[in-house]
Amino acid sequence: MEQKEDKLKEVISHAKEYGFVFPSSEIYDGLAATYDYGQLGSELKNNIKSYWWKSMVQMHENIVGIDSAIFMHPTTWKASGHVDAFNDPLIDNKDSKKRYRADVLLEEHMEKMRLKIEKEVEKGVKRFGDDFDEHQFRATNPNVLRNAEKIKEIEDRMRTSLEANDLEGVYQLIMDCEIVCPVSGSRNWTEVRQFNLMFSTEIGSVSGDAATIYLRPETAQGIFVNFLNVQKSGRMKIPFGIAQIGKAFRNEIVARQFIFRMREFEQMEMQFFCRPGEEMKWYEYWKETRSKWHKALGLGDNQYRFHDHIKLAHYANAACDIEFNFPMGFKELEGIHSRTDFDLKQHELFSGKKLQYFDPELNQNYVPFVVETSVGLDRMFLAVLSASHKNEVLEDGSERTVLSIPPALAPYKAAVMPLTKKDGLPEKAREIIDGLKFDFLCQYDEKDSIGKRYRRQDAIGTPFSVTVDHETLENNTVTIRDRDTMEQVRVNIADLHRLIDDKVNMRTLLV
C-alpha cells in the first residue's frame, strides 16, 4: 500500500517538474481538487482527446460530434434528476475531522476483503504447485468462501440502503463492518448525510431578476437537449451517436487523489441512440469497443477490469465501469451505461416538446433508448502517465526515468539535437525540424551533453531523439535513438519522416 502511495507521489512530482500538471493558482497555495495542465500536459491531453474523437467520430459513419454550452437552462437539471438526486452520502470522522463518501468507505472495505481472497489463492498456488485447481479452490476453500459471503452480504445491504435512501442503514453498515478512519484510526463517526454535488451560480446582472443556474455536472445533457437538432440537421438514422468532449463540474466531497477526482474536470461522452429493445445488444457492443480502445494503448491488458454496478443510477437498466489499475489500485476510468429512454422522456415531460424519431423501417414513432460511454479525460491522463512512468536500471548500472507514453500520444514526437553548438550543426538541426514540423511536434535541444539530453527526452516521453553530427554535413545522415530500446541507428535524413510516422501516427492505435 505504502509503495503505491509512493508511486502516486512520484508521478505527481514528475508531472510538476516537467510541466505536465501544476496545482491550480499555486502561488496562492493552490485550490483543492483543481489543477492546471502545463506545456507538456496540454499536448498529452490534446492527443488523448484526438485519439478518442477520431475513434468515435472519424471511424464511425453514424457518430457525429458537438460542443454544447456549459450553462444550460436550469430546468434541464430538474428534468435529468440532478437537482433532486445527484447526491453523495457523506460521513465525517469526529476525531480527524476528515470527510468521506460513505459508499467509498464500504467499497474500499470490500476491496480489502477481495485482496484477502487473492492472497489465499496465491498461498494455494504455492502450496499445491502444478496440481493447483484454482476453480475448485475458490469454490471450496473455507476462508475464501467466508470472505466471499461477507462481501456479498455487505454489497446487498449497501445496495438496499442506498436505493431506499436509508442513510441510517448505511451508517449501521459502516459500524457493523467496524470501518475505521484511515487518518485517526477511530470509529467515532457522524451520521450519514446527503450532499448535492452541483455547483450553482446566478445569471443576470440585477439581483432582482437573477436566476440560479448550474455548472453542468456532466456533458451528456447537452447532447440530449440537442438530440432532435442533430438528428434533423444531420439527417441521422437510428442507430446513431452524438459525441462531445467538455468540462464538467462537481463539488466532490473527497478530493485527495490528484487529477483522479477533481472539482473541475473534462469528460469525453458519447450517447448512442437506438431502437427500444436493442439497447442490450449495443451495451455489449460498446463495452467491447471501449475495452479495445483502451487496450490498444498497450499499457497492459491486465491493467483493466470490468466492474458491474451494484447500485444502478436512477436512469439506468445496466451499467458497468472499466476500471484501471491506478497507483491507488483499481478504480473507475470509464462508465458504460444503458440509460433507457429516461433522459429524452424526462426532457419531453419538462419541455413539452416531442423528442421522438420516426423509424421508416418500422413505420413508427418512438423515443430512442440510449447507451452512453463516458470517460474522464483527466483519469485517462493519469492512467497514461502513471503506467508510463518507470525508473529503470540500465546495463551499465546507471539509472534513468522514462515515460514510455504510447508514441501517438507523446507530447513531442522527436527531439533534434546538434552534437555541438558550432560548425553549422545547429543550422542543420533547424533545417531538419523545418522538414518535420508540419506533421510532428519537435523540440530543438542543444544544451548539455548528449547523454543528459537523452535523459531529458526520456523523462518527457519523446519517442525519438535525432542527433546531428559532423558526418551529417558530409552525407546527410543522422543518428536516431529509440526511447524504449535506446538503440541508435544511422539513417538518411530523407527517411526520418517515414520512420517517425510509422511509430507515432494515430493510425497505429485506430486500426
Ligand code: ATP
Ligand atoms: P465516481 O464513482 O468515481 O465518483 P462517477 O460514477 O460519479 O465516478 P460518472 O458520473 O459515471 O462518474 O462520470 C463518468 C466519468 O467521468 C467517470 O468514469 C470518470 O472518468 C469521470 N469523472 C467523474 N467524476 C470525476 C471527477 N470528480 N474528476 C475527474 N473525473 C471524473
